[in-house]
Amino acid sequence: MAETRNGLPKGFRSAEHGWPELDRIPHPPHRLPLLGDVLGASRSTPLQDSLRYARQLGPVYRRRAFGKEFVFVWGADLVADLADEARFAKHVGLGIANLRPVVGDALFTAYNREPNWQLAHDVLAPGFSREAMAAYHPMMLDVAARLTGHWDRAAADGRAVDVPGDMTKLTLETIARTGFGYDFGSFERSRPHPFVTAMVGTLTYAQRLNTVPAPAAGLLLRRASRRNAADIAFLNRTVDEIVRIRRREGGGNGDLLDRMLETAHPETGERLSMENVRRQVITFLVAGHETTSGALSFALHYLSRHPEAAARARAEVDRVWGDTPSPGYEQVAKLRYVRRVLDESLRLWPTAPAFAREAREDTLLAGDHPMRRGAWALVLTAMLHRDPAVWGEDAERFDPDRFEAGAVRSRPAHVFKPFGTGARACIGRQFALHEATLVLGLLLRRYELLPDTAYRLKVTERLTLMPEGLRLGLQRRTAPAPAAGPVREQGDTAPDESGTAERPEARCPVHRADA
Template sequence: MSPTAPHPQPTHSLHDIPVVDISDTGPGRTPLQQVMELMRAHGPALVRRLHGRDTLFVGDLDLVTDLADETRFAKAVGPALENVRAFAADGLFTAYNDEPNWAKAHDILMPAFALGSLRTYHPVMLRVARRLIDSWDRCARAGQPVNVPDDMTRMTLDTIGLAGFGYDFGSFERDEPHPFVESMVRCLEWSMTRLSRTPGSDHSAADAAFRADADHLAQVVDEVIAARVDSGPNAADAGDLLGLMLTAKHPADGTTLDTANIRNQVITFLIAGHETTSGAMSFALYYLAKHPAVLQLVQREADALWGDAADPEPTFDEIGRLTYTRQVLNEALRLWPTAAAFSRHAREDTLLGGRIPLRAGQAVTVLGPMLHRQPVWGDNPELFDPARFTAEAEAARSPHAFKPFGTGERACIGRQFALHEATMLLAMLVHRYRLHDHADYALTVKETLTLKPEGFTLTLTPRTAADRVQAPLPGAAAQHPAQAS
């Protein structure tokens, strides 16, 4: 947005909802954060008008609660996801509700995210965590900073590649991001910038570059699938995501996923399975670096589990005992949900919240960061405070106040996979290292289809055995007041 017009005035109101025309100022470099600023100025429900296109955004808890009613609303594949369909087609994330492959893939893949399956992924998660730690050890010895978002992306890409598809991207053996990641990021950026194109302008060069990147994603995925198929008749039925897609039959009709849809699902999982998780861990590490009192509590929790062992071997069940670490992760996801928006559409003509008329098929976009800053979160929702996620606090709060993974039957299928991976890694890192905010980093949130802290680096020094000898974390420790952000 232009600095001379930070909050365009509403042109008029639509059913008491302000309509804010930003056509003259443009969508800016960070369109979601721009809408956040518009909501701060005009309220948690508004229509953003851009070159004649209207989008209804909401962050109001009552409206989001209404939108969660599956009998009246369903997932909408909005303009951004329509663009993602150009390279993910009918994958789980971008499929239309009535596309047969969505229900088929969902039913086939659900067992892969059950508790028993998560246990089988734990050793792979730990193996890749060791790669990250080895890399960070080298940087610590050399006194070099680590690029947190880049390394989190390497770690989560290798994890989903190995755990989901038995394919090793070897990201930590590279000085630069894997070409798949570079192509993926450019595809996601294309999907966002395409939303704000000025009508009539020439974008043929950008579209051609996108097509080359999309072709590269498809080529990598074809290699992943071919490597599995070529590895022998028993390899297809390996019990992971790819094995299920190649062999599992739908329980209702006995059909399997077609080859094209398997490619779309692999692309979807490689993107969604690592891009959002890496952002969540990066934000969590940012807040820990900025809040030493909270960091100390996370360290005490990890130390209570693993003592003075520099290289613990976390078990699957131990990760479930890292309750305060999980609170930290949830609080980071509250402030910056890495999948920051999701859309719903009306199944039939209805009144949203009893007051906003919607036509059948009309879409509404929920802006997670503003929902997560509503009054239900207290007087200072900008404060980083993991105590918001004690069991007692969660029980007292509406379940619709916290939506980092979407809602309903189309919510993220892999959320427990991501939370287990992230909780384990955060605990291992703070158990091993002292984190130093050497550059006094000021948060800059980068947007593609997801959010990440841009340019965030840390320096590290190893913790000693003496550092890890602490009094056990008291039962009330999770209620320790956090420092102001």
């Protein structure tokens, strides 16, 4: 179990203990005694509630729930100040701390004082180097080919596809194969793999814990707590099997799991414990696919609703990739407009929609709000990305040209934060961006996306964000694009910083799941 006190994460600090001038910060009207700011709030969409309050109350505001006060920040100047690593650090907030029973002190959930974060980061960072990314690329193409095979059959039958479901299958298989040499067989299943069901269960439970009074959570969520324990046990068994296969058979060719099991810290010689290996594997399997699947799903939604953007992106893919059967690693980064589509989708709906920052010492936020050491605020990334002072009065409008190079240079720093900020920003962000850009390019080259005109975007929340119920019709393009597949062409190798080439065929053996 997580370290708790009165049902709250150990060390939790309510805002009244860290913000001396809290009364200056606005809060919603109609505050109720004991309960706080709960009128009109939804337990299933807390992030979207927070966006609504942000529009009403301004760039910094507070909410009270069940006797605890929270400060929310989204104004660009305030967020830029919170990004100062000399004065602020990552805060493991309530939603993230609720995942510690699942992954303990892994990269995403470790407290700043815990040494395993730095150990794991230093051991695993080379797994996201340019050389490593070039080696992952052919496996990404293999998994994409399974997706397009599935979508080809749907298009031939005139069936719409379940976009979030299929993107989840794609991204789970991608991180499992590239990182751990494991195949969940997702596209051969009519229902989600039990690992996905358990993962969604733990994320949903972590969010639900924030919607009930902490001391009463054990009573009010008794059945959900038992289900959560079973989900955690299943995640652990799955990962233990992945590790057991690798230790028995070897052959990872330096993938993430090899690094976890075999690599010592370059300075101290320390290695990850087996318990920490399990925690890191679960973290990468969950975080490495859940947010990317959401980003792809939102991007496909916007492309289907903006045919002019889809046509422009498709023309770029045709021009850059030409008739090559499988795009090489270097060709993905050349899809500049496709990347803008992805960035604009992440601006509107960053799938990790918030992050928390805490003061290292007593300080003054943006020269105006005093904070004591340990005081923290939740940055609403989705609202930061809508700040009209930065993005204009049309900030709700989808416009990939916001990320044209000149436009990016004209904006201040720290206004686009889909992967968090600072030393503890997402370690896998380049992996996610490469995978998502590649997949969007492959799908645009192969299909016309046909939206359901009756569909209205509805966003489901489980700490991450996903479009709910999104289905698209597909039409194969008149001139069929070559199928995605492993890169075989000579000359598609990608040199690393030292000038040596990584063979694209380098890959780890893949073991199939039986569950």
